[in-house]
Each structure stands twice: as structure tokens, then as C-alpha cells.
Amino acid sequence: MLWILISLFFCWLIYREIKQSMAEPKYDGFPPSPIYKPYLAILLVLAILSAWTPLHYWRFQRYLSSIATVLADSHPAKVHCNTALDSIFDREPTFSHANPNDGEIVFQPPLCERLMDYLDHPERAKPVELHSLNTLTHESMHVRGELNEAITECESVQRNYRTAKLLGVPDNIARRNALEYYYGAYMQLKEGGPNAARYFSEQCAPGKDLDEHLNDSTWFTPESNQSDL
Template identity: 45%
Template sequence: MLWWALSIFFFWLGLREIYYGFIPRAGFDSPNDVISKPYVLTTFVIAAAFAYMPLRYWAFERFLTEKAIILSESSKAHVHCNTVFDTMFDRQVFAAGHAQIETGRIVFQHPWCGRLMDHLDHPEKMTREGVFSIQIFAHEAMHIRGERDEAKTDCQAIQRYARAAQLLGITSTTLAKENGMFYYTQGYQDRAAIGGMTGQYYSDQCAPGKALDEKLPDSTWN
């Protein structure tokens, strides 16, 4: 909201300058002699700059929603990227993301949408945050698909990681699977050692040939 407020403010300043070039100000008999074009241009450029970020995230939310519908196989799925203020007042503030099965709402906490955008620009770098951001997307989509158990949900997401990555624009199947296996070996396996709440997301049955293996033809570990 702050970005929009600043954008509207500077846009209003530019419009005001144009307006008073035709309409007299209060207490004056005639309008301004000259409309300051540099001033108007500057205020409009600043307004556009402040509008860019929320517009970018709005477009990204629409993009993620489209892909979440496909991955979750649910038309209810829709994605929201929390701002800093949204995250501060979110009851699940310490979760990177969360989903509500009944409504289909998926929420990315700040700054995970930004990390996902950065990762999709350069997936070959395979930064830990970037790789994890796709797993968050896939994980929450599996909740919308109907699974509530966290360990099963994360395992389902791992197996669909490559599918999710390709839906999001990583065209190379090899790279998509490398990203997924990076999470599986560098992130998921750590959960068993950490334990606690993190351990709730882990199952030793999440492995090829074990109980949670869905044997998907495009499985990340296939």
C-alpha cells in the first residue's frame, strides 16, 4: 500500500501542475503562465517508479496462480505475496509459506516471492534460498491438492519439484531435476537431524522405492 500511496502522490503532483496551467489557483485571477514540463516529467517518472514494484508483484502473483492451478489440479488455487507489513501481522509469520485447503489460498511470506523471482532469472546458480523457494511453491500446492500431513506433503512436492520448476519457466529438464535433487539432498535430509517442528516435514519413507514413492513418470528422482 505504501508504494501505491507514494505513486499516487507524485502522480497527483504532476496533474496539479498541469491543472493550474489552465485553471487559476485559489486567490489568483489567471492560471500559471508556464507549465513546468521538467517538473511534470519528473513527478510522473517517480510515480511510475513507485508503481513498478507492486505491479511487478501483482503480475507475478497472477503467474504463480496460473501455475498453482495446474500443479495442484485445483481451480481454487490462488497465490498471494505478502509484503513486509502483511508478514508482520500474519499469524504464521515464522512460516516461509502457508496454504488454506478450504479456500485454495497460498501465501508466500516476505521476501520469498522476491527470492523465487530472482531464482527463476538464474536457476543455474542454485542458491539455497532460490531452490527452496520452488519447493515452497510445490509444497503449498500439494496442500491445496488436499494433503494435510506435512511429511507427506513435502514428499509429494519433492517428487513434483521438476514439474513445478518447468511450469515456472525452467525449460531444461536436467536443470529442473538438479534443482530438485539439491533440495532433496541439501535441505530435506537435514530435517531428520534437526528434528523438532522441522522434523515433522521429514519421513525416511520419502525415497525411491519406499512407501511414499508415487512412481511418477516425471518424478524429480526418477
């Protein structure tokens, strides 16, 4: 919002410059000041640069919203990337969260930036970038209607391959990323830690109770195995 206001300020300076050049001659007979083109060009560049970041995020949020809606089986999802300022006024400032009632998904910074980084180089994704991929899937599962965190997380790890594919990641890399998250970050929850009890389940494994047997499951990997990682 701040950047939009700054951009609008530069637009107003442009408007003022043009308006002054078109004004009636002054009482003393002097013509109005002509447009100083370099000044106008600089203002135009500053206005565009100021608007670029918010427009970029606006487009990215719309893109993520469309992906999340597909993941949530057509339950409408609306993704918002919080700025640091937004987070201060957020009811849950430390965690990304979703509201199944209105489909709103809120990502805390720098999750959207990490997701952008992931999409820049999925073939060498870092653990934090894979976490951002899983968060998109996880919050979409809440919009789909699941509230239990362990079940939600299990639905998520089974769909991370689908999410990566929807984001345009090549098939073999999407599979590798999804398996890497499952055998890495998810399995680390088994060792304990503050989130283990809420998010981990022994039944979240191929062939066990929480296996949804999805056609495009992360686990549906007849040709792949741990050695692919």
C-alpha cells in the first residue's frame, strides 16, 4: 500500500507538471512554464518503479489463489502475502494460516519470497523453499475443509507433487522435491520437537490409514525410490 501511495504521489507530480504547462498566461504576460522533459521522464520512471513491487505481488497472489483453489477441490481460496507491517496487526503473526469459512490464506513474510525463489530454481530447492511449497499445500487443505493438523499435514505431503506440477515445475523435479520434503522435514517430526505431536502421524505413510491412494500422490512412485533423492 505504501508503494502504491508513493507511485500515486509521482503521478500527481507528473499531472501538476503537465497542468502548469497548459495554464493560461500569467497576469504579467509571461507564458506558462514549458514541460521539462527530463524531469517528467524521471517522474515517470519513479512512478513505474514504485508501482512494480505491489503489482508483482498482486499478480503472484492471484496466481497462488488459483493454484490453492484447485488444490482445495474448487473451494475458493484467496492468498494474501503479508508484509512485515501486515503481520504486526495479524491475529496470528508468527504462522501462516487459513480460514476454511472464507477461503482466506495468509502467508507470513518471507514465505511468498521463498516460494518465488523456489520457482526460480526448483532443481536446487533449499529446505526453506520446500517448506514454502508445503505451506501452500497445507493451507489449501484447510480451505478444503480439514482442521486436524496431523491429517492436514498428511494430505499436504501427499499433494506436494501435485502442487509443484501445478506451479509449472518439471515432473521429475516436482516428484523429487515432494519426496524430499516427506522424507526430510516431515520425517524429522518423528524425532520430536514442538510441532511433532500436532503435525506428525505414524499413519501418514504409503499403504497406511492416512494414505488417500491419490492417482498423482507424492507416494505413487513405481519408478522412483529413495535413491532418487
